[in-house]
Amino acid sequence: MGKTKRPFWEEKTLEQMTKEEWEQLCDGCGRCCLEKLEDEDTGEVHYTSVACRYLDTWTCRCLDYPDRIRNMPDCLMINPGMIRKIHWLPKTCAYRRILEGKGLADWHPVVSGNRESVHHAGISVRNKVISANHVTQDDLEAYIIDTEI
Ligand code: SF4
Numbered sequence: 001m002g003k004t005k006r007p008f009w010e011e012k013t014l015e016q017m018t019k020e021e022w023e024q025l026c027d028g029c030g031r032c033c034l035e036k037l038e039d040e041d042t043g044e045v046h047y048t049s050v051a052c053r054y055l056d057t058w059t060c061r062c063l064d065y066p067d068r069i070r071n072m073p074d075c076l077m078i079n080p081g082m083i084r085k086i087h088w089l090p091k092t093c094a095y096r097r098i099l100e101g102k103g104l105a106d107w108h109p110v111v112s113g114n115r116e117s118v119h120h121a122g123i124s125v126r127n128k129v130i131s132a133n134h135v136t137q138d139d140l141e142a143y144i145i146d147t148e149i
């Protein structure tokens with residue numbers, strides 16, 4: 001009997017993944033697209049319940065993914081080196097989970113085979129956030145969320 005092939009996220013390191021595999025690894029939660037505020041004294045990063053104005057708050061997808069860096073210079077083009085450096089990615093983030101050796105959760109779309117599972121499991125930001133189109137920068141602090149993402 002032949003060996004069962006393991007899925008790419010169990011077989012490869014982040015660096016070994018193809019561009020397509022890398023993109024598939026994103027669970028589509030939209031959490032990293034929330035506005036964040038950094039405490040100037042401590043360097044601590046606080047998430048807010050305000051989503052980047054380019055995030056569709058229902059699908060939790062970027063409205064203009066190919067042009068995201070031009071649209072939003074703060075937006076990160078996440079790569080393996082960066083995942084190792086940034087400390088504020090949500091604990092649920094698939095890239096962080098893989099890096100920490102936790103594998104993918106059963107609600108991840110590539111595991112469940114259903115793109116909606118990340119929403120049904122309550123992991124995505126769907127129905128939980130407001131678009132930055134409706135909030136001024138000065139008011140952002142009022143939207144800081146205490147819960148750890
Ligand atoms: S937090 Fe991670 S898994 Fe979720 S949308 Fe951002 S990059 Fe993708």
Ligand code: SF4
Binds near residue numbers: 054056065072075
């Ligand atoms: S530009 Fe798109 S990918 Fe970047 S933070 Fe905004 S919604 Fe997210």
